[in-house]
Amino acid sequence: MRDGLGDRRYAALGGKTPLQAARTPTLDRITRDVAHTISLRPNRGRIFEENLPLRRVADQALCGLKEIISGGQVITFEDQMTISEFEEHRLESILKKFCDEKGPPPHIRDQLQWGFRINPVQQTVELFEIRPYFMDANRKIESKFAKAAYVKTSKIWKVYWMRGTGKWTKYDPCPKVKTIEEFLKVVKADECHCFFG
Structure with missing residues (x-):
């Protein structure tokens, strides 16, 4: 060294x-x-x-x-290269605001809410639903529905949705975006009913 x-x-x-x-x-x-x-x-x-x-x-x-x-x-x-700590904090702020404002209304969030996960090493962002397990209300389960993967060389985010098979699949209507904000707009619009069914 x-x-x-x-x-x-x-x-x-x-x-x-x-x-x-x-x-x-x-x-x-x-x-x-x-x-x-x-x-x-x-x-x-x-x-x-x-x-x-x-x-x-x-x-x-x-x-x-x-x-x-x-x-x-x-x-x-x-x-x-991983996502920097500064960028990670910026993403956390954007994703938290998205989940709070665009997710399920507050009065049902004890039964359904949105969450997110940032992986700085893999340079990915995942969105998922959180709900109580039907056999044990104290146990929470996650159901992933959207993913963005950053490609540093081309400076774009690839967009994926979760199939019923449990595999991430490229979102063909809009396979890539330039910013995480654009990714969230694509997810919320869900024009082909892939993210939320």
């Missing part, structure tokens, strides 16, 4: 250093999945090295290296 990453432990971080407390899904994935031997091409954000220690692989990612080829598999750091 680069010099300067060492630091002091802080009580506010549970006795960890800032690096230990940081969320590092990209580096975690690299060190878990990348083999010791990698092949990198020059002039395209790549370099050629063999028997490269995993700590050097992580080091290359911090230095701005774009791609690693390992065992015939190309790992593109730019595509594997």
Whole structure:
């Protein structure tokens, strides 16, 4: 790793250093999945090295290296970047407002409400219904109905709906949108009755 990453432990971080407390899904994935031997091409954000220690692989990612080829598999750091914490908070605010304003009315929310889930690593947003389990009112069940997956390279969100088979399916009437706000408009309109049946 680069010099300067060492630091002091802080009580506010549970006795960890800032690096230990940081969320590092990209580096975690690299060190878990990348083999010791990698092949990198020059002039395209790549370099050629063999028997490269995993700590050097992580080091290359911090230095701005774009791609690693390992065992015939190309790992593109730019595509594997997660949703930033700032963007995650922005999405949470938009999704919460959508579920509160466009979802079931307040007087039935003990029986039916909308929820959402953001996966920063997979860069996806899911919407689902929450209702009591019919055999146990204290148990809640989720029924997913819409999903958006961000594609960093083209800066678009792909739109999916949940089939009765339990599989996500591309929403053909509007397969991609530019913003999460557009995605929510598509879901609410539900012109083909895919999201809500």
